Amino acid sequence: MSRVLLTGASGFIASHVLELLLQRGYSVRFTVRSEEKAQRLLEAHKQYKDKLDYVLVKDIAQPGAFDEAVKSDPPFTGILNVASPFHLNVTDPKTELIDPAVNGTLGILGATKAFASTVRRIVITSSSAAIVDPNKPNNGAGYTYTENDWNPITLEEGLLNPSNGYRASKKLAEKAAWDFVEQERPNFDIATINPPLVLGPVKPYVSSLSSLNTSNERVLDFIQGKAKNGAPPSGVYIWVDVRDLALSHILALENLEAGGKRFFITEGYFSNQKIIDVIRENFPQFVAGLPEEDQPNGGYPQGLYKADNSRSKQLLGLTYRGLGVSVTDLVKSLVELGAGR
Ligand code: NDP
Numbered sequence: 001m002s003r004v005l006l007t008g009a010s011g012f013i014a015s016h017v018l019e020l021l022l023q024r025g026y027s028v029r030f031t032v033r034s035e036e037k038a039q040r041l042l043e044a045h046k047q048y049k050d051k052l053d054y055v056l057v058k059d060i061a062q063p064g065a066f067d068e069a070v071k072s073d074p075p076f077t078g079i080l081n082v083a084s085p086f087h088l089n090v091t092d093p094k095t096e097l098i099d100p101a102v103n104g105t106l107g108i109l110g111a112t113k114a115f116a117s118t119v120r121r122i123v124i125t126s127s128s129a130a131i132v133d134p135n136k137p138n139n140g141a142g143y144t145y146t147e148n149d150w151n152p153i154t155l156e157e158g159l160l161n162p163s164n165g166y167r168a169s170k171k172l173a174e175k176a177a178w179d180f181v182e183q184e185r186p187n188f189d190i191a192t193i194n195p196p197l198v199l200g201p202v203k204p205y206v207s208s209l210s211s212l213n214t215s216n217e218r219v220l221d222f223i224q225g226k227a228k229n230g231a232p233p234s235g236v237y238i239w240v241d242v243r244d245l246a247l248s249h250i251l252a253l254e255n256l257e258a259g260g261k262r263f264f265i266t267e268g269y270f271s272n273q274k275i276i277d278v279i280r281e282n283f284p285q286f287v288a289g290l291p292e293e294d295q296p297n298g299g300y301p302q303g304l305y306k307a308d309n310s311r312s313k314q315l316l317g318l319t320y321r322g323l324g325v326s327v328t329d330l331v332k333s334l335v336e337l338g339a340g341r
Pocket of ligand 1 (some may be wrong): 199
């Protein structure tokens, strides 16, 4: 039986990774920031109680944050590092986004090298923000992004505003991870998972409407009528379902050939308009709050880059759910949390 460490298990994506790991027979230690979050996860997975334990890691930015978490008997063979801040309500991008992302990533790599010599692979949740350059002219029309691309954003640009800060946090953290492996030559290899906007159902034991994760917020806004006078531009135009993304983490952990590789995990294009169309078709109770036909509805820009997901399909064997299923399941989960009441 394989034993793995999963960081940030109270998050939207990691909660799906945790569920899949347990279903596949792994013994899992997870990290969260509070006792209350740990207890909610244990309660939700009672049937796996012999295979589940946790360590509190209150702030991944702190030196030595993971030193105890990586020590285990029986020992770990793999680690999935998902924890990293993803919210845009920050006043200081450096201390609130960039430092936790970079220090957290280097912290887990360093702790593993020092204290967990049995670990063979660390899968790191990076982002399409580490790949796509949002400043390419004409939205990158005519260009196809692959795992060979890096967003050119610098630390200085990352300090300018929260959304730059988030992009820089993901790019700099991932770069730091690859540099660590090259310079330190540890016993393990790494694989990075680079998703764009992630949509899909939220687990009721990690979410509430008031603390919904960042990437699903736009869908909650639509069903709460906040875009009635017009939907904003989509901002990002590629997406993936959280369940497919969770599976990609585990496939990247298990597949020998995945070591040393980045994986661009995306189903393809989406727009706010397409999300709104799915809600209009499937949830009559929310139609009155959606933008009128003559209002801006967040469609596609004129030119647009392409995204190549072929490595994820060929090497990991990943298949992708469509936007309709993902948005429908997300809205159902929001209704269960009380949306529309
Ligand atoms: P969530 O906000 O739901 O999850 C983030 C997790 O990281 C939470 O468990 C959070 O803990 C933990 N965390 C954040 N900062 C710290 C810190 N300083 N110390 C300890 N723990 C911390 O977001 P997602 O699930 O969406 O994101 C998970 C990962 O996926 C991140 O690495 C993110 O960058 C990446 N990603 C997400 C995308 C998306 O669209 N959702 C797209 C691309 C990449 P707590 O719950 O206690 O705050």
